[in-house]
Amino acid sequence: MTQNMEIICVGNELLIGKTLNTNAQWLSKRATAVGIAVKRVTVVADEVEEIASAVREALQRKPQFVITTGGLGPTFDDKTLEGIAKALNRKLEVNAKALQMIKKKYETYAREKRVEKVELTQSRIKMATIPERTEPVSNRVGTAPGIRANVDETILIALPGVPSEMEAIFEETIAPLLKQASGGNVFHEKSIYADNIMESTLAPLIDKVMHDNPGVYVKSHPKGEENKPHIEIHFSIKAKDTEKPEEKLQKAIIQLSSLIKKSNGKVFSDKRVGA
């Protein structure tokens, strides 16, 4: 079993370009940091069949984790749980524990707002209607619980789309699972910046440094304009602390910096200097 994860983001707002997918970036960054590689991000619309296909396809690739975001709320277009139920071929049922979580939220709301009891309408019960044999996951910030299910060797987790809710559930409940799964591997990264060298001149130098420094990944990101090259060069390694990852990165950085200077390029450790 490889230590990896897929992310599925559900929401028309992403596919019409109304919303920038910051959830995918946030989850990718956090998973990477604790040593879990994100293999794929899929964004689909608020449609049961689209969600079900994306979940089914992700599970077929057998990642260790699949995390979905979005579509857990009370409105008609919150269809992630229905899509997951379809993908897993499980029935949707009102989950007593989830209903209890939601009831408590509305009781607190009623108390704070000094209003009468908030009715458990159909829209509210919908948020507690989850696929059978899945566990609700408490949502401290918002109302709709997440869910968690074991599907063969994969842990499938559904999180809300509201960033503050998603992030809170992730940190409380999901991050510890990922850390445990990664077995102490941690992601280390560092960037340097090069001017006065074209990316195509840099390419063979990167090949050499990657060959000489096993485990270190080097990727160039051109930032400047066509005839005024300014390139960020990103070094990364995934390793246990005992494997001295920082030293390995530093060795690769020193070697590439020297090769760039030999090609008349300029090297900066800070993007502000070169920009």
Added chain:
Amino acid sequence: MTQNMEIICVGNELLIGKTLNTNAQWLSKRATAVGIAVKRVTVVADEVEEIASAVREALQRKPQFVITTGGLGPTFDDKTLEGIAKALNRKLEVNAKALQMIKKKYETYAREKRVEKVELTQSRIKMATIPERTEPVSNRVGTAPGIRANVDETILIALPGVPSEMEAIFEETIAPLLKQASGGNVFHEKSIYADNIMESTLAPLIDKVMHDNPGVYVKSHPKGEENKPHIEIHFSIKAKDTEKPEEKLQKAIIQLSSLIKKSNGKVFSDKRVGA
């Protein structure tokens, strides 16, 4: 043939959370605006097999357009053309037209920098090595050309990942194709903002308005905190100008605003007022 599109973004930087996927948002917004629905966004790593799978799977769903971004440059990890070649089962070959485009770029560079001739190294020729029976697409801003191929009923387009290059090629070469395909359908949207109403109270009201206003899509986006609800409500419609889309949106907005007020909610036309 439905008027739709899939986007495939290639790049480890997206999957480690280093880079926010603004390209997907930009392309989604532009395609939506000219009437083409984006059905799916897939993000994969800089690996030939990952790219090939994503392209193959997208083509199997038979969208009208597949646009890839990223992975066209000169470095070892620019593998999109190899992935596409594998997905299409076509050979990679040095394309004379693409090579001419690249040669010209480096001639201009050499002239402006007053350096000797820039050699056509292996890394540079790589950018002109494209799958057989595909057309290079001129890149005015950068060096690596895009490519375009017809695959059954789908038009497959590969664009660079550098935003300024991607956007320039899109506007010059791709937008006209999409506009023609959409047959005059245009996307119209408008948001209102509601305070003092929970999303779960709003849910059945949205159901009613969508039922009474065919073609208009209404989606709620909670923005506030748990016990201080502030919700953006987004109305959209895809229609020809002759179908009076603005009037249809306005009718739905008036109906929902009135229903919200009846539930003691407050309605604002501007987010700054309600925020």
